[in-house]
Amino acid sequence: MPIRILPVEIASQIAAGEVVERPASVVKELVENALDADATHITITVEGAGQKLIEVADNGIGIPRDELQLALSRHATSKLNTAEDLFRIATLGFRGEALASIASVSRFSITSRTKEAEMGARLQVEGGKQGDLQVVGAPAGTVVGVEDLFYNVPARRKFLKKDVTERRHIDALVTRYALAYPNIRFQLTLEGRTALHTSGNGDRREVLAAMFSPDIARQMLEVNTIYDHLTVQGFVSPTNLTRSNRRGISFFVNGRWVQDFTLATALVQAYHSMLMVGRFPMAVIFLEIPPEEVDVNVHPTKSEIRFSQRDEVFSGVQRAVRRALLAYSPVPMVQTPVRWTPFPKREFGSKTELSDQPDSIEYSEDVPSPREQASIGGQHSLPDSSVPLLRLVGQVGTAFLVAEGPDGLYLIDQHAAHERVLFERFMAQRGQEIPSQTLLEPVTVELPVDSDRLLEEQFPMMEKLGFQIEVFGPNTYRVRSIPSILLGSDPSAAIRVVIEEFEEDETPLMNEIETKTIARICKRAAVKSGQVLSPEEQKALLNDLEACQVPRTCPHGRPTMIHLSIDLLERQFGRKGSR
Numbered sequence: 001m002p003i004r005i006l007p008v009e010i011a012s013q014i015a016a017g018e019v020v021e022r023p024a025s026v027v028k029e030l031v032e033n034a035l036d037a038d039a040t041h042i043t044i045t046v047e048g049a050g051q052k053l054i055e056v057a058d059n060g061i062g063i064p065r066d067e068l069q070l071a072l073s074r075h076a077t078s079k080l081n082t083a084e085d086l087f088r089i090a091t092l093g094f095r096g097e098a099l100a101s102i103a104s105v106s107r108f109s110i111t112s113r114t115k116e117a118e119m120g121a122r123l124q125v126e127g128g129k130q131g132d133l134q135v136v137g138a139p140a141g142t143v144v145g146v147e148d149l150f151y152n153v154p155a156r157r158k159f160l161k162k163d164v165t166e167r168r169h170i171d172a173l174v175t176r177y178a179l180a181y182p183n184i185r186f187q188l189t190l191e192g193r194t195a196l197h198t199s200g201n202g203d204r205r206e207v208l209a210a211m212f213s214p215d216i217a218r219q220m221l222e223v224n225t226i227y228d229h230l231t232v233q234g235f236v237s238p239t240n241l242t243r244s245n246r247r248g249i250s251f252f253v254n255g256r257w258v259q260d261f262t263l264a265t266a267l268v269q270a271y272h273s274m275l276m277v278g279r280f281p282m283a284v285i286f287l288e289i290p291p292e293e294v295d296v297n298v299h300p301t302k303s304e305i306r307f308s309q310r311d312e313v314f315s316g317v318q319r320a321v322r323r324a325l326l327a328y329s330p331v332p333m334v335q336t337p338v339r340w341t342p343f344p345k346r347e348f349g350s351k352t353e354l355s356d357q358p359d360s361i362e363y364s365e366d367v368p369s370p371r372e373q374a375s376i377g378g379q380h381s382l383p384d385s386s387v388p389l390l391r392l393v394g395q396v397g398t399a400f401l402v403a404e405g406p407d408g409l410y411l412i413d414q415h416a417a418h419e420r421v422l423f424e425r426f427m428a429q430r431g432q433e434i435p436s437q438t439l440l441e442p443v444t445v446e447l448p449v450d451s452d453r454l455l456e457e458q459f460p461m462m463e464k465l466g467f468q469i470e471v472f473g474p475n476t477y478r479v480r481s482i483p484s485i486l487l488g489s490d491p492s493a494a495i496r497v498v499i500e501e502f503e504e505d506e507t508p509l510m511n512e513i514e515t516k517t518i519a520r521i522c523k524r525a526a527v528k529s530g531q532v533l534s535p536e537e538q539k540a541l542l543n544d545l546e547a548c549q550v551p552r553t554c555p556h557g558r559p560t561m562i563h564l565s566i567d568l569l570e571r572q573f574g575r576k577g578s579r
């Protein structure tokens with residue numbers, strides 16, 4: 001074929017491919033335009049998972065009638081004048097191609113009126129071809145209607161996911177923006193039903209509740225650190241609230257939702273050693289940074305960015321989040337009033353497995369909510385994650401140790417504490433010979449069908465951890481030795497516990513599997529609730545815990561101890577003015 005210049009429509013469709021990948025991308029561009037237009041009220045209506053109709057209406061500044069046709073041309077924008085402006089972008093849009101792109105792959109209409117104008121104007125475009133400008137009555141603001149998305153690019157339609165998935169993307173997107181702009185009223189109607197309605201009263205927790213759940217919203221910890229050139233604000237989950245993937249993490253930079261792996265990594269690193277490997281926090285973080293220090297013109301959808309001071313941003317995020325976590329998490333303090341309820345019966349063996357489904361949120365323990373935490377003023381009282389020297393008082397409920405520290409009473413969960421101790425010991429031994437015990441009689445273990453391949457792939461790793469296993473028949477194995485710390489427990493149960501780990505969906509790294517396996521082994525080997533400990537055993541456990549690097553949480557992120565401060569005790573006994 002000879003070289004020739006492509007017809008405009010084809011060129012636009014190609015360009016549109018970059019901006020408009022799916023219905024949610026249309027919603028994103030239109031919502032961003034409404035935000036740039038200073039709207040305080042944005043209404044989004046979606047039908048047919050966005051393929052039939054997407055309508056975004058706002059009460060923003062509107063478009064003057066004589067500019068409406070221009071707004072739809074490619075590279076037409078009111079947000080950028082010179083090339084230098086690119087490096088101080090304060091608006092969400094600037095490329096001037098969203099409307100043109102969307103209009104080239106849909107049946108498109110835009111109706112707009114500025115406050116000053118008496119009449120509004122309306123323009124229809126089909127597959128990139130503009131109709132005549134009509135003068136119509138309209139409220140101040142802009143309404144964009146996108147019908148039959150991709151009707152003229154059937155190939156695109158094929159790449160769309162199931163309707164539920166496309167709807168989920170739209171919902172997640174609008175919710176994120178509602179969170180980033182809590183002063184703006186968002187209303188999202190999906191297939192005739194209200195999916196999100198925010199009040200615009202500025203309360204982010206309210207939006208968080210819609211995003212996760214009221215309960216989770218209540219528990220999220222507030223991050224708020226202001227550096228010289230960087231402000232880090234938002235919410236992160238406490239260490240006992242995790243997911244099996246990174247999907248609960250969102251970042252905004254100067255009000256723009258961005259996808260940035262490095263930022264997510266900084267966040268996850270802030271939880272270092274507080275979460276079990278393979279579990280991820282949930283977070284919504286808003287960064288404010290001088291516009292000239294961010295390059296937003298990296299990708300057509302503007303969701304990737306570059307920082308000129310990447311390292312500073314990275315460590316800023318990490319430190320701000322770490323600070324929020326340390327201010328709260330390590331020793332949950334009991335808030336007033338203390339309710340004297342019997343110790344709950346707990347099945348340690350089964351408790352955390354409950355919600356290990358992919359994508360599920362794991363609650364590992366009931367701990368006081370962050371707000372309650374904050375109200376006790378625990379913010380600065382626990383600057384690091386160590387524990388003070390403790391004097392053992394005794395064991396209660398065959399589940400907890402009671403100890404006294406310089407600043408009050410500590411209740412220690414014996415199982416969680418022992419898990420932490422064993423875990424750190426095991427991790428320290430990694431790479432060396434791990435003490436292993438040969439069984440007097442090899443034990444034959446039969447595993448569920450299909451778990452055999454999973455297990456065999458892990459033989460080398462299991463061997464490193466002190467297991468010696470060989471194939472004995474289909475789905476049947478012979479265990480010759482087990483790690484010493486598991487001595488006394490049923491080897492077949494131990495192996496079953498270990499293979500559960502391999503069945504998890506997101507365990508890409510060998511290293512992670514190994515760490516998770518170790519955590520499982522330690523959980524199995526740790527003393528249980530209900531087990532009577534001799535005074536020597538209690539004392540040893542306490543000493544071992546004090547020596548741990550992260551003594552305040554178990555490897556799954558649950559607290560190992562609860563602190564009742566002297567102050568609290570005095571108030572409870574009426575020795576100090578109660579609040």
Ligand code: ADP
Nearest residue numbers: 033037071077078093094095096097098099142
């Ligand atoms: P960009 O947002 O990158 O400038 P768009 O194609 O999204 O490009 O929009 C083109 C122009 O149309 C914008 O610069 C703005 O002037 C105008 N515009 C688009 N949507 C709206 C809206 N909802 N309210 C007011 N003006 C709008």
Ligand code: MG
Nearest residue numbers: 029033093098
């Ligand atoms: Mg735009």
